[in-house]
Amino acid sequence: MRKATTHGFKARYLYIRGDGNYLYRRAIPPGYRILANRRSEFKESLRTKDYNVAIVRYGETHSKYEAIFDQLRRGIALKDQKAPTLDELKSKAASYGLLYKSIDAHISKPDLKDIAARIGKWRELGEPTGPEMDAIFGSLPDETTLRQVLTFYEEQNRGDLIGLTSREVSKKLTPVRSAVDRFVTFAKADIPLKNINKGMVNAYRSHLIHQIETGSIQANTANKLLMHVRKIITFYINNMDTDYSNPFLGIRLKEEKAARPAFTVTFIKTKWLSGNHFTSLNEEARGALFAMIDTGCGPKEVCGLAPEDIHVEAEIPHIIVRQNQYRSLKTAHRGRIIPLVGQSLLAFQKNPNGFPSYRRPTGQDALSGVIMKHLRSNNLLETTGHTVYSLRHLFMDRMRKHQLPEELQSYLMGHKHPTMGAHYGSGYETSHVLSYMKKLELDWK
DNA sequence: TGAGTACGCTTCGCTATATA
DNA sequence: TATATAGCGAAGCGTACTCA
Numbered sequence: 001m002r003k004a005t006t007h008g009f010k011a012r013y014l015y016i017r018g019d020g021n022y023l024y025r026r027a028i029p030p031g032y033r034i035l036a037n038r039r040s041e042f043k044e045s046l047r048t049k050d051y052n053v054a055i056v057r058y059g060e061t062h063s064k065y066e067a068i069f070d071q072l073r074r075g076i077a078l079k080d081q082k083a084p085t086l087d088e089l090k091s092k093a094a095s096y097g098l099l100y101k102s103i104d105a106h107i108s109k110p111d112l113k114d115i116a117a118r119i120g121k122w123r124e125l126g127e128p129t130g131p132e133m134d135a136i137f138g139s140l141p142d143e144t145t146l147r148q149v150l151t152f153y154e155e156q157n158r159g160d161l162i163g164l165t166s167r168e169v170s171k172k173l174t175p176v177r178s179a180v181d182r183f184v185t186f187a188k189a190d191i192p193l194k195n196i197n198k199g200m201v202n203a204y205r206s207h208l209i210h211q212i213e214t215g216s217i218q219a220n221t222a223n224k225l226l227m228h229v230r231k232i233i234t235f236y237i238n239n240m241d242t243d244y245s246n247p248f249l250g251i252r253l254k255e256e257k258a259a260r261p262a263f264t265v266t267f268i269k270t271k272w273l274s275g276n277h278f279t280s281l282n283e284e285a286r287g288a289l290f291a292m293i294d295t296g297c298g299p300k301e302v303c304g305l306a307p308e309d310i311h312v313e314a315e316i317p318h319i320i321v322r323q324n325q326y327r328s329l330k331t332a333h334r335g336r337i338i339p340l341v342g343q344s345l346l347a348f349q350k351n352p353n354g355f356p357s358y359r360r361p362t363g364q365d366a367l368s369g370v371i372m373k374h375l376r377s378n379n380l381l382e383t384t385g386h387t388v389y390s391l392r393h394l395f396m397d398r399m400r401k402h403q404l405p406e407e408l409q410s411y412l413m414g415h416k417h418p419t420m421g422a423h424y425g426s427g428y429e430t431s432h433v434l435s436y437m438k439k440l441e442l443d444w445k
Numbered sequence: 446t447g448a449g450t451a452c453g454c455t456t457c458g459c460t461a462t463a464t465a
Numbered sequence: 466t467a468t469a470t471a472g473c474g475a476a477g478c479g480t481a482c483t484c485a
């Protein structure tokens with residue numbers, strides 16, 4: 001080992017080993033050795049043979065030992081000294097108007113303007129050597145991991161969960177957490193964000209393609225796994241003002257679009273409306289199922305109807321699909337007033353207060369489960385690809401067949417239509433809608 | 446500049462499995 | 466046997482991008 005020579009720069013504690021690696025080596029004065037666990041010197045490898053890298057790391061290490069000596073001088077023993085945390089350094093850097101940047105980031109992406117600004121700030125503060133210097137030049141590596149990014153994302157977005165049911169909260173949080181879990185499992189560790197690079201993400205993409213090939217997941221699911229991780233990293237980058245670039249950007253797999261089939265009027269008439277195929281299905285589930293036929297509502301919309309949303313005795317019987325204490329709506333334009341005709345009118349006449357057994361956070365799932373089980377076991381599905389949701393497709397087909405105006409079709413489906421204004425609920429006279437819906441009723445005659 | 450398309454993302458339905 | 470839970474997949478909206 002020998003003392004390293006430097007050019008235009010004093011580095012009295014810089015040494016170079018026989019193997020070429022640089023080293024920080026500094027003697028501890030005898031008066032401080034008791035406090036320093038009886039050690040006679042500090043020695044720390046700078047983990048590089050590169051002169052330029054060694055100079056940068058020397059500054060970082062020197063700053064650290066200056067802080068240690070500062071505390072030793074004040075009588076604080078080594079074992080009682082507490083190093084500043086990464087969060088504390090980040091916070092201090094921010095208070096100087098600087099973005100915290102680790103020493104490794106300075107080395108991997110040198111920015112002379114940025115370094116000059118930091119040196120300027122350091123000089124302005126009187127060339128401090130303790131945590132102030134650590135904060136300005138980034139003595140600790142930025143080791144924020146993907147799970148910490150997830151925690152940050154959830155914490156910052158917790159306002160979005162206000163007013164949601166437990167099931168809705170679960171549906172929001174679980175997919176993101178699962179996506180992070182799967183990536184961490186693939187990476188074999190909760191690695192720091194800065195270590196996740198494009199190569200690793202492409203390897204993960206290949207891993208997902210393999211899972212699609214073996215049939216364990218669909219491309220849609222793979223895209224969602226990528227999307228959720230991409231989303232939280234982008235959020236972290238935007239909100240922490242970091243210069244890290246998101247390696248998940250643009251990573252996506254080709255999807256094949258598939259659609260659920262619609263029931264036919266003939267099948268419903270011959271298989272559902274003749275005979276007694278639904279007597280073994282509980283009364284509320286039966287009512288909810290038939291309520292969907294002539295309203296076009298989905299299970300969640302029907303389950304969440306409050307008694308005050310159902311007006312069977314009105315001059316024009318109708319239901320109001322709107323946000324209430326039992327459920328939120330998918331989109332703002334999902335809210336609508338639907339006149340009751342045909343099978344749905346009969347269902348609500350039997351259930352004027354709605355379906356209280358299913359008016360709860362997991363009600364839609366329970367309803368879907370019980371109905372699908374009944375339809376399957378009683379051979380009431382047109383094909384194996386049909387589901388309860390196929391009723392909504394049938395409702396759409398019937399509106400087309402009876403030539404309802406396209407805008408009204410969108411309104412009744414709760415879809416957005418380009419010609420609609422922002423507030424759809426007041427856009428139609430209920431009597432006007434009823435006159436069109438009476439045409440649908442003819443399908444069952 | 447406007448129409449068409451692809452992508453990013455959220456919401457909701459279906460279902461296998463666990464649990465009461 | 467009904468219900469709860471959680472994961473997968475489809476539906477659909479908003480927006481960025483492309484191209485004539």
